[in-house]
Amino acid sequence: MNTHFTDVSIQKVRDYWNARPCNIRHSTAEVGTEKYFMQVEARKYFVEPHIPLFAEFEKWRGKKVLEIGCGIGTDTINFARAGAEVTAVDLSAESINLATKRAEVMGLSDRIDFFEANAEHLADFIPAQKFDLVYSFGVIHHSPNPGKIVEQVRANFVHTDSTLKLMVYYRYSWKVLWMVLREQGRFWRLDDIIAKHSEARTGCPITYSYSKKSVETLIGSGFEIDNIFVDHIFPYQIPKYVKYEYEKVWYFRHLPEPVFRALERRFGWHLCLTAKAV
Numbered sequence: 001m002n003t004h005f006t007d008v009s010i011q012k013v014r015d016y017w018n019a020r021p022c023n024i025r026h027s028t029a030e031v032g033t034e035k036y037f038m039q040v041e042a043r044k045y046f047v048e049p050h051i052p053l054f055a056e057f058e059k060w061r062g063k064k065v066l067e068i069g070c071g072i073g074t075d076t077i078n079f080a081r082a083g084a085e086v087t088a089v090d091l092s093a094e095s096i097n098l099a100t101k102r103a104e105v106m107g108l109s110d111r112i113d114f115f116e117a118n119a120e121h122l123a124d125f126i127p128a129q130k131f132d133l134v135y136s137f138g139v140i141h142h143s144p145n146p147g148k149i150v151e152q153v154r155a156n157f158v159h160t161d162s163t164l165k166l167m168v169y170y171r172y173s174w175k176v177l178w179m180v181l182r183e184q185g186r187f188w189r190l191d192d193i194i195a196k197h198s199e200a201r202t203g204c205p206i207t208y209s210y211s212k213k214s215v216e217t218l219i220g221s222g223f224e225i226d227n228i229f230v231d232h233i234f235p236y237q238i239p240k241y242v243k244y245e246y247e248k249v250w251y252f253r254h255l256p257e258p259v260f261r262a263l264e265r266r267f268g269w270h271l272c273l274t275a276k277a278v
């Protein structure tokens with residue numbers, strides 16, 4: 001088990017995500033407007049088209065969904081829009097505020113309960129209940145003790161047959177190689193390098209990364225894996241991307257699409273796991 005970040009304070013993590021909630025710059029429209037939220041969603045699923053496929057929003061109509069680390073609520077809204085009854089938590093008050101506003105603007109407030117909470121102590125914040133789906137996309141690897149979040153879920157919020165859908169970062173990915181090259185190959189500082197470069201804003205206090213084996217160990221014996229795969233290589237030139245232009249870097253521009261897809265499925269940054277509680 002990687003314990004590199006266990007001593008980092010949760011306040012440091014909270015401050016980081018409050019200073020710039022995830023995907024907050026995905027639109028130039030006025031923050032909090034319908035146009036803003038629509039543009040955030042369009043950009044997110046354009047750049048990460050595997051998310052709706054992984055989440056299977058429609059499948060959860062009429063079901064109870066717990067989302068851990070909802071950020072500004074892009075997936076949250078899609079679960080609710082598809083007809084799920086959603087409970088969404090996040091550590092960052094700024095993110096929760098915006099996600100709450102989003103639910104209001106989209107007319108979905110009655111389907112979503114939001115909680116500002118550290119998921120490592122989930123049962124202290126959320127009333128005891130069982131969920132059909134526990135979903136967490138790109139979250140638990142930013143917490144000091146990701147295993148504690150899994151433990152909270154397993155002990156309190158799932159019944160036999162509940163589904164767990166988890167995305168954590170993949171250690172043996174193209175993106176990690178790119179980071180190490182950027183840092184002059186100092187691979188012995190790998191965990192710090194990954195944390196430094198993992199997000200849009202540099203200097204994330206905590207970013208763990210996993211192999212297929214180590215994520216299996218993380219979720220432990222209370223879950224049985226149905227499906228595990230990697231996906232997602234970010235192919236765009238960053239200086240253009242931040243200006244909402246989508247031009248690929250030269251080495252991906254000339255790659256045939258099937259070859260690029262094969263690379264994503266082998267060296268993608270997102271390690272996506274679907275498991276059943278047993």
Ligand SMILES: C[S@@+](CC[C@H](N)C(=O)[O-])C[C@H]1O[C@@H](n2cnc3c(N)ncnc32)[C@H](O)[C@@H]1O
Nearest residue numbers: 017022069070071090091092118119137139143
């Ligand atoms: C990369 S963002 C992902 C947000 C969202 N899932 C998405 O895909 O847009 C990571 C989120 O995890 C939240 N987070 C990190 N540690 C957490 C914890 N211990 N409990 C709850 N949320 C946490 C952060 O506040 C942040 O909003």
